[in-house]
Amino acid sequence: MFGSERSLSYRLKRDIIQNRELYILALPILLFYILFHYKPMYGAIIAFKNFSPAKGIMNSPWAGLRHFKDFFSSVYFGRVLKNTLIISITQLIFGFPAPIILALLINELRNRAFSRTVQTIGYMPHFISLVVLCGMIKQFTSDSGFITLLLSHVGLKKQTMLNQSGLFVPIYVISGIWQNMGWGSIIYLAALTGIDPELYDAAKIDGAGRWKQTLYVTIPCLLPTIIILLILRTGNILSVGSEKIILLYNPAIYKTSDVISSYVYRQGLLNSDWSYSTAVGLFNSVVNFALVVTVNKISRKTSEISLW
């Protein structure tokens, strides 16, 4: 009672004295977050300046919204935004259902040993590093690669596939499914084992066959997991990572493969256009944040499922 009437600073002082050790232990954690998360957030103000490393963040002259205007009026704005969206949405349409279907099929297996084998092999590609995966893609889809050769039977040109702008998105998405479908199914398999067997018994008594059981028991039980992951994916629709793009693309196909993050990397780190690239990155961060918050709000209203 007395405590709540006293001022915040007084209570804080008392708390620090009382829990001195916790505050001391928190210092390294705080230091980490300040140095590597909050300091870069502060550093993002160079998006509104003409930053030069010699002058530093404080002393570089202000530029207002110039860099943002430059970006929005350049041809790159439409191009990288479009590519980011196309890659994200294609990934969502094909990559998102793949692990769900795989998990449902594995769940229908009656032979435990076979089911385990499918899982063990299915998770494997997840552990292949991105550099190695992209190296494999480059080899297999080169003009003499076996995938190029196989596809030449169905009318594809016998040329390096990664030099053909129309093939970048399919290569990116399909290799992603190959690498992550099995791993992605784990979470659904976990949710499937959590389903109460009595629900199936009840459905059987009502005369439901396996198909109907899947439709009316399994899928509704998976729905919360699916929705949560869908929220996450939709919130991240404008954040296609730069790593795999940078490993796979080349100037000949920038038109279809350059995304926001790879553009930021090139302009910033390769061309040292610090302020401009920071502005592009900040635009991306702000839009991503707004998307996550919005999608989460909508989901909380409609389905009472939310991230926080």
Next chain:
Amino acid sequence: MNNKIRTGIGERVFNVVNILFLIGIMGITLYPMLYVVFASFSTPGRFMMHYGPLWHPLGFDLASYQAVFKNPNIWNGYRNTIFIVVVGVAVNMSLTLLGGYLLSRRNWMFQRVMVLSVIFTMYFSGGLIPFYLTVRDLRLDKTLWSLILPTAISTYNMIIMRTAFAVIPESLEESAKLDGASHFVILTKVMIPLVGPTIAVLVLYYGVGHWNSWFNAMIFLSGVRSKYPLQLILREILIQNSLNDMTMGTGMEDREMIAETIKYAVIVVSTVPILCLYPFLQKYFVKGVMIGALKG
């Protein structure tokens, strides 16, 4: 009755189709990896002339492996990567355990502020360029610390850790407190022994993350080749096609031939350690995904 028989047949057909389909999926998953292994053991000349799928090594030649093992860059890369993994995971785990513990303590005022400011960083960041400039200002670039300190805590993993601590009954902590134990002692002597499985999972996650990472090394270590981790050496060989120092000493024609099989041998040499460990560690990884899911 009639109905029942029909579903019986339908189910059997489904079972067979399902099994065949999953065998197909396994084939598609395994084949690219098998191809790499077959190609790596093939005689360079015969592989060069071959087009299309491979079902076994073409001939048998260890020349590509010899070239890989003779290459000092590979060894150096391996050494750097092992350093990054060992020291990196030690730093990761110390801070993640500490942070997870602090976030799970409820009776101090800073807790809520800390939770919010930590979670905020999961959804918003200053972007690549300010991050790069920050690390450079700290003079961490061109050192292996640039691959360890800026990624010392994964917020996601720290929250998994927090969840593990939060479910430990308070009574255990209370009795230690009555004995006059400090928080540091409670954390190291009481709490850590109780969260072994979560620690195993996070060690694996951080370890694989360090092993596979290359982007930060590319931006922070550019120009300092002696510090390149394995993945950057691989990038030079696989993505940028620079094999010059590896094929040195062979004639021009041989050089072109062996260049192809070397790439496959390099993949095997760099990936086998992880893929061999993986079946033994599978249950921990799988557990990790589930812990993460519970939190969500």
